[in-house]
Amino acid sequence: MERAPEHPGARPPERTRKVVSAGIEIHCIEWGDPEAQPVVMSHGMWDHARSFAVLGPLLAERFCVLAVDQRGHGDSGWADAYGWPADLHDLVNVMRSVGRPVHLVGHSKGGGQVTDAARIAPELVRKLVNIDGFGPPSEPEGDVPFPELMADFLDARHRRVERAAWRPYASLDGLVERRLAQNPRLDRRWLRFFTWHAARQDSSGWHWKHDPTMGHFLGPFLPDWIAPSWAALRVPMLAVVGSEPDTWGPLPEPLLSERLSYVPDLERVTVPGAGHFVHMEKPAETARLLLDWLSD
Amino acid sequence: MATHTVKNGRIALALHERKGGEGTALLLLHPLYASSDHWGPEVDAWPGPVLALDFSGHGASDRVRGGAYHYERMLSDADLALRHVGTAALAGAGMGAWYALILAGTRTDRVPACLLGPGCGLEGGGPEPDPMDVRPVLPTAQAIEAFAASGRAGDPYTQALEHDPRPPWFAEPFIAAARRLVLWEDGGETPPWWDAVRASGAERVPGGLAAGLALVARGL
Numbered sequence: 011m012e013r014a015p016e017h018p019g020a021r022p023p024e025r026t027r028k029v030v031s032a033g034i035e036i037h038c039i040e041w042g043d044p045e046a047q048p049v050v051m052s053h054g055m056w057d058h059a060r061s062f063a064v065l066g067p068l069l070a071e072r073f074c075v076l077a078v079d080q081r082g083h084g085d086s087g088w089a090d091a092y093g094w095p096a097d098l099h100d101l102v103n104v105m106r107s108v109g110r111p112v113h114l115v116g117h118s119k120g121g122g123q124v125t126d127a128a129r130i131a132p133e134l135v136r137k138l139v140n141i142d143g144f145g146p147p148s149e150p151e152g153d154v155p156f157p158e159l160m161a162d163f164l165d166a167r168h169r170r171v172e173r174a175a176w177r178p179y180a181s182l183d184g185l186v187e188r189r190l191a192q193n194p195r196l197d198r199r200w201l202r203f204f205t206w207h208a209a210r211q212d213s214s215g216w217h218w219k220h221d222p223t224m225g226h227f228l229g230p231f232l233p234d235w236i237a238p239s240w241a242a243l244r245v246p247m248l249a250v251v252g253s254e255p256d257t258w259g260p261l262p263e264p265l266l267s268e269r270l271s272y273v274p275d276l277e278r279v280t281v282p283g284a285g286h287f288v289h290m291e292k293p294a295e296t297a298r299l300l301l302d303w304l305s306d
Numbered sequence: 307m308a309t310h311t312v313k314n315g316r317i318a319l320a321l322h323e324r325k326g327g328e329g330t331a332l333l334l335l336h337p338l339y340a341s342s343d344h345w346g347p348e349v350d351a352w353p354g355p356v357l358a359l360d361f362s363g364h365g366a367s368d369r370v371r372g373g374a375y376h377y378e379r380m381l382s383d384a385d386l387a388l389r390h391v392g393t394a395a396l397a398g399a400g401m402g403a404w405y406a407l408i409l410a411g412t413r414t415d416r417v418p419a420c421l422l423g424p425g426c427g428l429e430g431g432g433p434e435p436d437p438m439d440v441r442p443v444l445p446t447a448q449a450i451e452a453f454a455a456s457g458r459a460g461d462p463y464t465q466a467l468e469h470d471p472r473p474p475w476f477a478e479p480f481i482a483a484a485r486r487l488v489l490w491e492d493g494g495e496t497p498p499w500w501d502a503v504r505a506s507g508a509e510r511v512p513g514g515l516a517a518g519l520a521l522v523a524r525g526l
Contacts, residue, residue: 091370
């Protein structure tokens with residue numbers, strides 16, 4: 011077994027926590043004084059709690075930081091099915107386990123989810139930081155009729171859930187290259203650290219830890235339904251994006267401003283020189299920003 | 307008669323074969339909080355084989371560990387049951403009617419006709435979500451207790467399905483694609499997606515399930 015790679019600034023967790031949510035074990039890692047104001051952090055799709063392995067310890071100077079592995083990701087349990095409301099249920103159960111109101115920080119899918127968690131459980135939340143998690147672009151006017159899209163979607167979906175395991179890679183570097191191809195802005199050394207924690211090694215090679223049956227969703231849902239629901243937010247939001255175009259996000263500025271116009275108590279910031287993964291690319295800058303905004 | 311097991315990922319679905327026979331099969335999709343027991347003896351008048359699905363978390367099918375019941379899960383249950391049967395006329399009630407419609411518009415080569423009827427879950431979460439609705443979709447601990455106390459069978463997490471939106475604009479292309487749609491109506495209130503099926507000129511049967519099935523069978 012290869013030893014865990016090190017990365018400058020990344021600190022191993024000081025504590026771990028397991029929260030059982032709807033029968034699924036949700037694994038969390040923690041840094042900082044357990045008595046300090048808690049900050050709960052949630053990662054993006056296909057990522058895991060170590061997304062915050064540099065940012066978390068920097069925030070732990072002042073806060074008790076708790077980073078969640080979402081169900082099906084990292085060291086959390088696998089479910090029979092996945093979906094946005096189930097992830098929210100898990101997040102609310104993690105917040106309940108803390109026992110006092112928390113600050114929420116989320117990236118991408120996790121950013122959208124901390125925002126929705128604050129909508130449905132404002133009594134558990136003080137402030138909210140959403141890092142480039144403002145939903146997919148509006149639905150394009152496609153030429154392919156829904157029934158054809160649905161047939162293809164269902165066929166692909168059945169193949170996915172029948173897939174028992176990921177194809178093994180011969181080396182960790184194979185997985186790193188795969189991820190680097192998707193997120194070319196990310197630093198190779200960071201990805202080696204991050205991917206080691208996203209993978210496991212057995213006699214057949216290296217596999218992703220996350221559940222191979224997870225996937226995307228097609229149904230009667232409009233991205234344009236997301237932003238109006240933010241009008242129901244009862245806590246302040248800091249909206250963070252990077253300045254650089256990236257594989258995912260940021261949304262085109264007019265769409266982003268329009269969506270954010272629904273948030274009743276909003277502050278916005280753009281981090282120069284960062285793409286979609288602001289907290290991984292610029293952890294020190296992100297930490298300064300959050301320490302400042304989250305402190306009363 | 308025999309109960310077939312249909313796998314949907316890690317879930318084993320129960321597909322009950324009520325009767326055999328020659329000719330086009332009938333696949334029955336039950337309402338929310340119901341099971342294949344929903345269907346009375348009138349379905350046995352169907353001339354061909356009759357099969358009734360238990361959706362995930364209902365009847366003799368497995369519960370979804372983790373409680374993530376939603377659109378994709380239920381539609382894929384119905385689609386995999388259809389794949390198992392091959393070709394079948396569909397009859398769906400309540401929640402099952404919505405999924406029968408979507409499937410009839412998606413698998414047109416294998417669904418010659420589709421009968422839609424009333425029942426629990428017909429309206430779902432309405433034609434679109436209310437942006438100011440801050441209720442969690444997965445049930446709270448209190449809602450889970452209340453479900454058990456109500457004497458309902460099945461998985462309490464299926465309450466999440468009450469939130470699934472049923473927009474008429476989403477239904478319309480499936481209505482247009484489906485080969486034959488028949489509505490069996492009981493005079494109760496109908497949601498906007500149902501009104502869209504009506505507006506498409508679908509045949510309507512006021513006489514109940516038996517009359518609806520007889521009309522569908524005559525056309526095959």
